Amino acid sequence: SAVISQKPSRDICQRGTSLTIQCQVDSQVTMMFWYRQQPGQSLTLIATANQGSEATYESGFVIDKFPISRPNLTFSTLTVSNMSPEDSSIYLCSVVATGGYTFGSGTRLTVV
Amino acid sequence: SQQGEEDPQALSIQEGENATMNCSYKTSINNLQWYRQNSGRGLVHLILIRSNEREKHSGRLRVTLDTSKKSSSLLITASRAADTASYFCATDGGATNKLIFGTGTLLAVQP
Numbered sequence: 203s204a205v206i207s208q209k210p211s212r213d214i215c216q217r218g219t220s221l222t223i224q225c226q227v228d229s230q231v232t233m234m235f236w237y238r239q240q241p242g243q244s245l246t247l248i249a250t251a252n253q254g255s256e257a258t259y260e261s262g263f264v265i266d267k268f269p270i271s272r273p274n275l276t277f278s279t280l281t282v283s284n285m286s287p288e289d290s291s292i293y294l295c296s297v298v299a300t301g302g303y304t305f306g307s308g309t310r311l312t313v314v
Numbered sequence: 315s316q317q318g319e320e321d322p323q324a325l326s327i328q329e330g331e332n333a334t335m336n337c338s339y340k341t342s343i344n345n346l347q348w349y350r351q352n353s354g355r356g357l358v359h360l361i362l363i364r365s366n367e368r369e370k371h372s373g374r375l376r377v378t379l380d381t382s383k384k385s386s387s388l389l390i391t392a393s394r395a396a397d398t399a400s401y402f403c404a405t406d407g408g409a410t411n412k413l414i415f416g417t418g419t420l421l422a423v424q425p
């Protein structure tokens with residue numbers, strides 16, 4: 203299975219600021235996804251990160267709030283923009299590779 | 315949006331007992347997977363069952379799939395305190411390979 207390095211593991215941010223989360227994969231993968239897990243809830247898919255083109259967002263998520271970059275097949279970033287306390291969640295990236303699905307260890311974001 | 319509904323939402327059992335969790339989903343799937351998450355940490359993949367399979371075993375885990383009812387169950391036999399975690403089902407429904415997660419079951423195994 204692919205191995206993902208996700209950074210940062212946690213952060214506390216001021217409202218109105220932005221945070222960029224990075225995921226680095228140890229192999230080239232076609233499919234990469236970003237999820238949000240609100241406190242006590244399940245995972246909700248934010249978007250599919252497409253290499254060389256704009257991300258595909260799920261209903262309820264927009265590019266202005268969650269811009270995503272995917273410059274190559276091993277790396278992606280998710281930015282949480284203009285944060286409010288409601289954005290406090292765990293954010294996870296995921297890839298599909300030979301051997302199945304792999305998830306990053308998550309970024310625990312607290313907005314104060 | 316959430317694809318699957320899981321029940322129960324929470325389950326508390328004694329060590330040694332069996333734990334059964336159920337998952338229902340809404341649309342056609344390629345496969346269904348079960349994951350475990352300890353205290354908000356990373357997800358651990360437990361087992362994958364394909365749409366043409368009805369039952370699968372892995373150690374103390376048994377998963378069933380009924381595509382006619384769009385439901386799956388996860389059975390953990392002879393539970394241990396270390397099994398305490400949240401369990402999620404997730405469906406892969408198409409060419410995009412994106413996983414849609416169920417609402418989850420919080421399992422507490424009392425020693």
